[in-house]
Amino acid sequence: MNHHHHSPRTIEINTRLVTTGVVLTAAGAMVAWAGMAIAASAVVAAGRRMIREMDVPPAQQAAMKLRQAKEASRAGMEAWHSTSDAHN
Known part of the structure; x- marks a missing residue:
């Protein structure tokens, strides 16, 4: 009988690519948050202007x-x- 011992498989991860992905994701999240903040600011300003211009x-x-x-x-x-x- 031939018994082969299999060594556990290991995953080789390119840490440089993972780091690049994390950095790009963080940068994208920051850009998205900045975009949402600018849009929200514009909507709030428009709402305030509309209320100020109301007769009642x-x-x-x-x-x-x-x-x-x-x-x-x-x-x-x-x-x-x-x-x-x-x-x-």
Whole structure:
């Protein structure tokens, strides 16, 4: 019987290529983050400019819409009560 002992296989990695890949990946990530920061800055600036140019500030618009919704709700309830009282 012939028994062969196999030595464990080893992987030979070119560390120079791995290092280059890591450096390029890190550089790409930094460029991507810089791009996202610039884009976000532009969007925020545009939003602030839009709000500044509004005739009615958003908080005041929201308060008016809330008041309108409450008045509509109250009117609906009064109409419902008056029709249900008329049927009884």
